[in-house]
Amino acid sequence: MTDTPQSYDLLPGAGDSPVILHVPHSAREIPAAVRSGIVLGDAELERELDHITDAHTAAIAGAAAEAAGTTPWRFVNRLSRLVVDPERFPDEREEMLAVGMGAVYTRTTHKDVLRPDDFDPEPLIERYFRPYARAMTEAVADRLAATGRAVIIDVHSYPASPLPYELHGAGPRPAVCLGTDRFHTPPALLDAARDAFAPCGETGLNSPFAGTYVPLEFHEKRAEVTALMVEIRRDTYMTEPGGPAGPGLSSLASALGALVDAVSR
Numbered sequence: 001m002t003d004t005p006q007s008y009d010l011l012p013g014a015g016d017s018p019v020i021l022h023v024p025h026s027a028r029e030i031p032a033a034v035r036s037g038i039v040l041g042d043a044e045l046e047r048e049l050d051h052i053t054d055a056h057t058a059a060i061a062g063a064a065a066e067a068a069g070t071t072p073w074r075f076v077n078r079l080s081r082l083v084v085d086p087e088r089f090p091d092e093r094e095e096m097l098a099v100g101m102g103a104v105y106t107r108t109t110h111k112d113v114l115r116p117d118d119f120d121p122e123p124l125i126e127r128y129f130r131p132y133a134r135a136m137t138e139a140v141a142d143r144l145a146a147t148g149r150a151v152i153i154d155v156h157s158y159p160a161s162p163l164p165y166e167l168h169g170a171g172p173r174p175a176v177c178l179g180t181d182r183f184h185t186p187p188a189l190l191d192a193a194r195d196a197f198a199p200c201g202e203t204g205l206n207s208p209f210a211g212t213y214v215p216l217e218f219h220e221k222r223a224e225v226t227a228l229m230v231e232i233r234r235d236t237y238m239t240e241p242g243g244p245a246g247p248g249l250s251s252l253a254s255a256l257g258a259l260v261d262a263v264s265r
Contacts, residue, residue, distance in 0.1 A: 007083070007128050010139055011074040013065065018147040019072035019260050020139055021061040022154045022213060025054040025081045034083050034124065039113055050242025051109040052081060054157040055234070059245065060253045061155045067257030070264040072153075075139055077132070081105075082114070084129040086136070087154075087213045090121075099165045103129050109163040137215040140225060151189070151263050152227040154179070154213050155256070160235040162208065169208050175201030175236050179229030181212040183220045189228050189263060196259035200252055201236065226263075230256065 090103040100107025104121035143150035162169030176197045212227035237248035
C-alpha cells in the first residue's frame with residue numbers, strides 16, 4: 001500500500017447482512033495532482049463532471065441503508081471516475097477502451113480529448129485502482145466469511161438521452177435498468193429487483209448498460225457472490241445534467257431499501 005489517503009469509504013452495516021451497496025461513480029472530487037494531467041479548462045471540466053457523474057447515487061444508497069430493516073454495508077468511491085474508473089478492466093479486456101474510457105479515461109462523454117494520447121495510465125492505476133480493488137475484494141470476502149454469501153448491488157445512474165460515448169445507446173432507456181451477469185445474477189435476485197422497483201416506473205434489462213461488478217478474485221468462481229447493477233435514469237430523480245435532486249430520490253431510495261431487505265433474508 002502507498003501512503004495515499006484512502007479514496008473510498010467502507011461504511012459498516014449489520015453483522016449478519018450479506019449486502020454491499022457499491023457506489024463507484026457519485027463523487028466529483030479530483031486531486032490536484034490528477035487534475036494537472038487533464039487538458040480541459042475549469043469550466044469544461046465542470047461540464048464534463050455534470051455529464052459523467054452519477055449524481056446523488058451516494059445519497060440514494062445512504063437513504064436506502066437507513067430505510068432497510070437489516071442495514072447493508074456500503075462501499076463508496078470518494079473520488080471522481082475521471083481519476084480512475086474502478087469498474088473497468090485495467091487491460092485490453094475492457095470494451096470501453098474503444099472510446100477512450102478504460103480504467104483511466106482519455107476522452108470525454110462527447111469524445112473530446114480529456115488526457116493526451118501519450119498519457120501513461122499506470123501511475124493512476126497503481127495509486128488508486130489497485131488499492132480500491134483490493135479493498136472491495138476484502139469487503140466481499142468479509143461478507144462471505146460472516147454470512148456464507150455476498151450480494152453486491154451496484155448503484156448507478158444514467159442520462160435520459162444518450163451521450164456520444166455510449167456503445168449501446170440506441171436501445172431502451174427505462175426508468176430503472178437492471179444489469180445482470182449470467183453467472184452471478186440468479187433469477188431470484190432479478191425478480192426481487194423487479195418487484196422492489198415496480199413503483200418507480202418501467203424496469204428494463206441490460207439496456208442501455210449491461211453487466212455487473214464482481215471483484216476478479218470471485219468472478220465466475222464463487223456462485224455465493226451474487227451481483228446486480230441498478231442503473232437509474234436521472235430525470236426520475238434530478239435535474240439534468242448535474243443539477244439538484246428532486247422528490248423522486250426518496251421513492252427510489254425506498255425501493256432500493258426494499259430490495260436490500262428482500263435479498264437479506
